[in-house]
Structures are given as structure tokens and as C-alpha cells.
Amino acid sequence: MTIKSRDNERFKLARLLLKSKYRNKEKKYIAEGLRTIELALEYGAKIEYVFIDRQFSKNSQIIERLEKNTKVFVLDDVLFKQITTTENSQGIIAIIEKNEIRIDDFNSEKHKRIVVLDRIQDPGNLGTIIRTADALGYNLIVLTKGCVDLYNPKVVRSAMGSMFYMDIACCEQEKALEILRNNNIQIISSYLETKNNFEDMKYSSKTAIVVGNEANGINEYWIENSDLLVKIPMFGKAESLNVAISTALLMNKIK
Missing domain, CATH: 3.30.1330.30 (Ribosomal protein L30/S12)
Structure with missing residues (x-):
């Protein structure tokens, strides 16, 4: 037809x-x-x-x-x-x-490697993070309020199929924190102002990596409520990394 x-x-x-x-x-x-x-x-x-x-x-x-x-x-x-x-x-x-899961469907036996996204704005970055999380064996991605729409066409293209079966939930940051705390998940946030090199830290078997907005990083809420703040050291003249790249480095280390 x-x-x-x-x-x-x-x-x-x-x-x-x-x-x-x-x-x-x-x-x-x-x-x-x-x-x-x-x-x-x-x-x-x-x-x-x-x-x-x-x-x-x-x-x-x-x-x-x-x-x-x-x-x-x-x-x-x-x-x-x-x-x-x-x-x-x-x-x-x-x-x-759509095939979204609710954060209340959190499965402590399955969801042990988690990425929490705080106000990620670029659809290409979001799609790349989803695809990379899939490749590195992460079990859950949480988008908090202020992130670009998960179903933006560019996100769908950039994720290259991973979003069709990855567990992805959207919720308020307070709800995300409640679920993580109730399930004894170590909360690790990427934060430029800390002295903690991400390669030198010890991590739990159940972890959630929090990464923040491309321009401003994580917000004060996650700084105050994280178990551990880590940074990726810069050895050249660049002040920071693209959020999808830095998330990939953190995920590859904390797995």
C-alpha cells in the first residue's frame, strides 16, 4: 500500500x-x-x-x-x-x-551496575552512554528530571539498538536516591573538584555512577548524597572530557 x-x-x-x-x-x-x-x-x-x-x-x-x-x-x-x-x-x-520500566521495578538481584544521568542534554551523548553501558555490562540506566527525552530520534539512532532491551527508568532524583539507598548501592559521582583519582579508589560490588550536565556537572544534591566523589585527572591542557567519554572511562573501571 x-x-x-x-x-x-x-x-x-x-x-x-x-x-x-x-x-x-x-x-x-x-x-x-x-x-x-x-x-x-x-x-x-x-x-x-x-x-x-x-x-x-x-x-x-x-x-x-x-x-x-x-x-x-x-x-x-x-x-x-x-x-x-x-x-x-x-x-x-x-x-x-515505548517499553520503559518504572524505578519501583528495581531488581536488586539484576541491577548491580547502574548509571544515573543528571540533566544530560545532548541526545548524541545520551545515546552513546546507553550503547556503552550495554557494551560494558551495566544493568540499569536512570534518567533524572532535566535529561533530554530518551525517545528523541537522535538518541534512538546513537544508541544503536541497545535501548530496545536495556533497562532504562526515568524518575525524580529524590526517588532515585531512595531506591539506591534502600538497596545498599554505592553511589559514585563524577566531580572535578575532588582529589580522588577514579583509578585509585575501591568500589563495591553494587555501584551507581552519577554523571552530570555537559556544562555544569552534577548538581549539589548528588554532591551531598554521594558515597564517593571521583575525578578523571587531566594531563594535557583540556579542562574536561565529553560526558559520554568520561562516563565510558568510569564504567570501564567500575565494573
Whole structure:
């Protein structure tokens, strides 16, 4: 089936999902790119339907595989360009149901390596942190209030499939702290003003790494409530590292 009208309900929903408030309302989001959508299928994400453009519609074998799992619609190229979020689109977009967990679903047997994100703003950074946490064997990512929307299309692309099965919860920082304290999780925060070199410290078998906003670092709440403040020493002239890079270094050490 080819969709040519901008009044089509599926197309109208996709356009709405470009905005965070409608992603929250509809409990759905957009994922773009063939590999991302293949991983969504592989990891059991609930794909409502897929749009492809005319060029992609020539890939009959891929389309046949997709149609075994979901509905596929050819979208008029003019309409497709209105919902793509990449400059060089591969011509395939999926509408996927959200699969968030609640922080109250915390599992002390499973969630022993945790990353808490304090007001991370850049979607590329968030997606990279999710992907890296997955690669390094972390079990839970917690986004506190003020972080970029988890389902921003750039976050979805940058996470490269990891968000389809990683446990990710969004909550207030006070609730996150309560859960961590109640489950005897060591809270380790990245903080430039401490003297504690992250490589010299001893860590518990159950840890939560807290990393902060790209411009301002962690807020006062986490400084006051952490069990340990650590920093990555700088040996060159750079004053700081990109938050995704520094988080990766900390995760690789504290695992």
C-alpha cells in the first residue's frame, strides 16, 4: 500500500511523534535506519508499523522479512521527507511502542551496575552512554528530571539498538536516591573538584555512577548524597572530557 495523502492517520501520527509531548502522550516513538529497525525486531521491540520510501521499496527481500513481523507502507517521497530526521535517510522509519520500566521495578538481584544521568542534554551523548553501558555490562540506566527525552530520534539512532532491551527508568532524583539507598548501592559521582583519582579508589560490588550536565556537572544534591566523589585527572591542557567519554572511562573501571 502506498500512502500519498497528508491526511492519512498513520502519517499524521508519525509527524506528531517528532515532538516530545506527543511521544509522551501516545507512548510511541520513531526509529530510523535499517540496522536500527532490524535490531528492534531482533530484540522484541513492539513495532506498530514501518514506512519506506520509493527507493527502499525496491528491496524486496528485506521488505518480505519485515512483513513477517509488522505492517509495511510505502510513503510518498514528499511526505517521507517531512518525518525523516536525517540528512541522508536510508528510506525506512518505524513507529515503536515505548517499553520503559518504572524505578519501583528495581531488581536488586539484576541491577548491580547502574548509571544515573543528571540533566544530560545532548541526545548524541545520551545515546552513546546507553550503547556503552550495554557494551560494558551495566544493568540499569536512570534518567533524572532535566535529561533530554530518551525517545528523541537522535538518541534512538546513537544508541544503536541497545535501548530496545536495556533497562532504562526515568524518575525524580529524590526517588532515585531512595531506591539506591534502600538497596545498599554505592553511589559514585563524577566531580572535578575532588582529589580522588577514579583509578585509585575501591568500589563495591553494587555501584551507581552519577554523571552530570555537559556544562555544569552534577548538581549539589548528588554532591551531598554521594558515597564517593571521583575525578578523571587531566594531563594535557583540556579542562574536561565529553560526558559520554568520561562516563565510558568510569564504567570501564567500575565494573
